[in-house]
Amino acid sequence: MKRCAGANANTSCLRVGRVLDLLDALKSNRGKIKQICKASGVAGASVVVIDHGETIFKENFGYRHIANKEPVTSDTIFRIASLTKSFMGACIDRLRAQGKLSLDDLVQKHLPDAKSHDPVVAATATIADLLGHRTGLQKADPLWLGAGVCYNNIAYGVLGKIIAKITGQPYHIYLQETILSPLGMTRTVVTKDNGLPENSSLAYSTLDNGKPYNVPLPGSSGSTAMGSAGGLLSSGNDLSKYYKALMAAWSRRISRDKEAVFSDISWIFTPLRIMETPALREKSYTSGWVRSQLPTTVGNMGVNPGLLEKMPVLSDGIKPRLALWHQGSLVGATSFVMMFPETESAVLVLTNTMALNDAADWIGQLLVETLLDSPIRNYYVGFASESAEQALKLYAKLGRKVKAGRAPQGPGRPLSNYVGLYVGFAGFFCIEVLNDDNGLEILFQGRQSQNYSLQHHHHDTFTWFMSRDEQIKRVRFVSYNPALYFIRFNEEEGRGITVLNWAFDAGAPGGEDFFKQ
Numbered sequence: 113m114k115r116c117a118g119a120n121a122n123t124s125c126l127r128v129g130r131v132l133d134l135l136d137a138l139k140s141n142r143g144k145i146k147q148i149c150k151a152s153g154v155a156g157a158s159v160v161v162i163d164h165g166e167t168i169f170k171e172n173f174g175y176r177h178i179a180n181k182e183p184v185t186s187d188t189i190f191r192i193a194s195l196t197k198s199f200m201g202a203c204i205d206r207l208r209a210q211g212k213l214s215l216d217d218l219v220q221k222h223l224p225d226a227k228s229h230d231p232v233v234a235a236t237a238t239i240a241d242l243l244g245h246r247t248g249l250q251k252a253d254p255l256w257l258g259a260g261v262c263y264n265n266i267a268y269g270v271l272g273k274i275i276a277k278i279t280g281q282p283y284h285i286y287l288q289e290t291i292l293s294p295l296g297m298t299r300t301v302v303t304k305d306n307g308l309p310e311n312s313s314l315a316y317s318t319l320d321n322g323k324p325y326n327v328p329l330p331g332s333s334g335s336t337a338m339g340s341a342g343g344l345l346s347s348g349n350d351l352s353k354y355y356k357a358l359m360a361a362w363s364r365r366i367s368r369d370k371e372a373v374f375s376d377i378s379w380i381f382t383p384l385r386i387m388e389t390p391a392l393r394e395k396s397y398t399s400g401w402v403r404s405q406l407p408t409t410v411g412n413m414g415v416n417p418g419l420l421e422k423m424p425v426l427s428d429g430i431k432p433r434l435a436l437w438h439q440g441s442l443v444g445a446t447s448f449v450m451m452f453p454e455t456e457s458a459v460l461v462l463t464n465t466m467a468l469n470d471a472a473d474w475i476g477q478l479l480v481e482t483l484l485d486s487p488i489r490n491y492y493v494g495f496a497s498e499s500a501e502q503a504l505k506l507y508a509k510l511g512r513k514v515k516a517g518r519a520p521q522g523p524g525r526p527l528s529n530y531v532g533l534y535v536g537f538a539g540f541f542c543i544e545v546l547n548d549d550n551g552l553e554i555l556f557q558g559r560q561s562q563n564y565s566l567q568h569h570h571h572d573t574f575t576w577f578m579s580r581d582e583q584i585k586r587v588r589f590v591s592y593n594p595a596l597y598f599i600r601f602n603e604e605e606g607r608g609i610t611v612l613n614w615a616f617d618a619g620a621p622g623g624e625d626f627f628k629q
Contacts, residue, residue, distance in 0.1 A: 131168055137482050138169040145475050148496040149173055149463075152471035153318030156184040157463045158348040161479055165360060165456040167352055176313035176464060178324060186348045187299055189312040190462040193440025194413065195351070195447050196334070196344040200271055201243060201380050201399025202291055202358075202373075203283070209375040212278055215240040222274045227538070239274065242267040243399045244384025265341035272340030284334040294373050295353050301345040302334035312345070313464040315444020317584040320504060324465050327444055327587045342442060348462055355451055355458050362453035381436060381453075387412065393432065401436045406484075410477065413439035414446065414470035418592070419499035419506070426477050429487035435480075439473060441466065443587050448476035452484075459483060466589070468500035506592050507580045513594045514577045519570040525609075527552055530572075530601055534612040534626035543599075543612055543626050554599065572601040572609070593618045 138161055149157055156174035160167060172184040207213045219226050219237045227234055233247055241247050245264050272283035279286045284302035292300050301308060308329075316324035334343045361374035362381075374380075383396035383403055393405040395412075404410055407430055409423040417423050437450035443466050451458040459479045461472040478492040523530075527547045535542045544555040545566070552566035554576060564576040564586075577597040583590050595615035600623075602611040615623030 131163065134163060134483070134485075135168055137485075138479065139171075141478055141482060142171060144478060144493050145171070145173060147493045148471055148474050148478070151322075151493065151497040151500050152465075152467040152469050152474070153322045153324055153500070154463050154465045154467050154471045155316040155324035156188070156313060156465070157461065157471070157475065158184050158186055158188060158190070159462075159475060159479060160186070160348045160352050160458075160460040161483060162352060162356060162359075162456070162458040162460075163483065165356055170348065172348075176311070178314075178316070178326070184313065184464075185311060187311055187350075189299060189301060189309060189345050189347050190447070190464055191315065191329075191440075191442055191445035192344050192346050192351070192447050192462065193342045193442040193445050194265075195346075195438055195440045195449055196340065196342045197268055197400030198380075198438060199287055199291060199344065199354075199400070200268055200340050201401070203275055203287055204239065204243065204271065204399060205375070205377075205380045206290055206373075207275070207278060208379060213239060213274075215243070215379075219270065219274070222277050223270070226270070239271070240384055242271050244397050246385045265338060268341035269338045275340075283340050287334065291354075291373060295357055297346070297350045297353055299347040299350040302339075302343075304329075304345075308345070316465040317443060317587070318465060318467045319581050319584055322468070322500070324467075325584055327584070329444060342440065346462075348460060351449070351460055351462075352458075355449065355460065356456070359451055359453045359456040359458065363456060398436075401438055404435045404437065405432050406430060406435050407432075407486075410435075410437060410450075411439070411470065411473045414441055414448075414473045415503075416470045416473050416495075416499055419469055419502045420495065424477075424490040424495065426490075427481050427484050427486040427488075430484055433484075439470065441470065441589075443589055446470050446472040448472040450476060450480055457483060468503045469496060470499075471496060474499075504580070507590070510592050510594055511577065511579075514569075514575055514597055517570055519568070523568050523572065525572075529609050530574075532609075532628045533558070534628050536614075536624050536626035541626075543614065545612070566599060569598065572603070574599045574601075595623070 154174060155178055156176050158172045161169035170186045172186060174184055176182050176184045176188045208215065217239050237247050245267060247267060275283045275286055288302050315327050315329045317327050319325050336343055357373060358377065361377040380399050381401060381403065383398055385397045387397055388395045393408045394403055395408065396403045407425050407428045410426050411417055411423055433452060434454060435450050435452060440447035444464060446463050446466065448461040449458065459476050461476045463472050474492045474496045481489050530552060531545050531547050533542055533544050542558060544558045546553050552574065553563050554566055556562040566574040566576055569575045575597050576599065580590060595618060600613040601609045602613060604610040610628045612626040613623045614626065
């Protein structure tokens with residue numbers, strides 16, 4: 113390095129020195145990240161750290177294809193799951209800046225045929241309500257995802273329909289033309305109709321023995337009904353372009369060009385719903401982002417809070433600063449991003465595995481504390497090991513809960529009495545019950561790929577519970593909600609069994625009734 117001379121050169125040297133020190137600190141985490149991946153059962157991961165608008169650290173771990181020993185690179189394409197949601201926020205903001213919609217617009221203004229179980233919600237829900245997950249409706253996410261989460265993915269599916277209605281083109285095409293192509297994001301996939309590009313990762317889920325198990329890639333992409341909620345695929349290098357552009361727009365704050373990719377960026381980050389009350393520091397949801405003031409606990413979007421008694425405080429001891437973050441979780445993927453727009457800095461983590469825990473979260477928090485030079489550091493390797501062990505213990509406990517109260521004798525009526533097609537949600541979802549040589553089985557949406565054996569539990573209640581490894585091999589998002597695994601049949605006097613009740617959502621007491629056709 114050349115010798116520094118003069119005031120400006122001295123400032124530049126200080127900057128270079130800081131970056132080199134930070135780079136050394138980030139590199140020192142390689143061993144810890146490998147340990148987190150091993151403890152969690154992660155097949156492959158890609159990380160990126162941005163500092164003052166520049167990528168200063170990129171590192172990749174493990175394989176995108178284990179059997180072929182093909183390594184992960186910064187161009188490897190992963191499922192990014194709910195990191196997709198911020199792209200919806202960017203698209204909505206683009207239309208808002210052009211005067212084509214308002215966040216206060218009623219959903220029915222753009223989708224007059226939109227219906228809801230609750231007529232008040234149907235008549236009053238706004239675009240902001242959908243963006244902020246604040247409709248108050250039950251989530252119904254298990255109907256398509258296989259497990260509940262803390263927000264409503266279906267709301268973002270509706271937003272995709274609104275964009276299509278306003279623009280006259282499918283949401284994924286609008287996204288491609290207005291956000292992805294202008295930013296040069298050539299490794300972000302909005303549709304899988306023509307297959308995936310080279311250097312795309314396989315999908316894995318982790319078995320009880322801690323080994324990643326190759327599962328089929330989920331069928332959804334950005335072009336499907338739920339694609340706007342979690343269907344995009346992208347790489348570390350490509351997503352870095354997007355986050356850099358967002359943070360640069362934040363620094364600029366307001367652009368007078370209505371055709372700019374990002375105009376008044378503050379609209380995207382405006383709080384729409386408070387997530388924790390009371391709270392010493394802010395934690396709110398925006399248009400596909402969580403706003404938090406560090407130091408605080410994060411990780412609310414993933415599974416880790418359910419696996420530890422208490423989440424660690426991130427970056428304890430630093431001066432308060434604004435963080436914008438999100439997580440993604442689907443079969444075959446977990447992801448984490450946290451931006452610090454005031455300094456145009458960010459941490460991004462992508463994995464190709466639904467692990468025993470949310471490894472992307474632990475890796476992301478580790479790198480954030482390094483980036484911010486936190487005076488108090490957490491031991492994330494230990495948290496990864498503890499949460500992975502707890503996941504297995506919780507599922508064993510779940511099995512005991514499901515088995516409790518099981519009657520030794522079979523049902524008091526012939527199995528044929530339960531057979532039939534049961535329809536709920538005004539025809540939106542159906543459950544078919546069949547009887548073969550092995551007993552009863554259910555088919556969600558009548559699909560053979562979603563058939564599960566029903567075992568009698570007591571009276572007219574059956575369970576479709578299975579081992580955790582079987583859930584993994586059936587490409588399910590593992591849920592620890594015992595009610596999810598019970599099917600209850602109800603009879604009507606003089607007509608026999610006419611109703612099937614399924615409590616698929618822990619947040620919807622009483623479950624949903626499906627009526628025999």
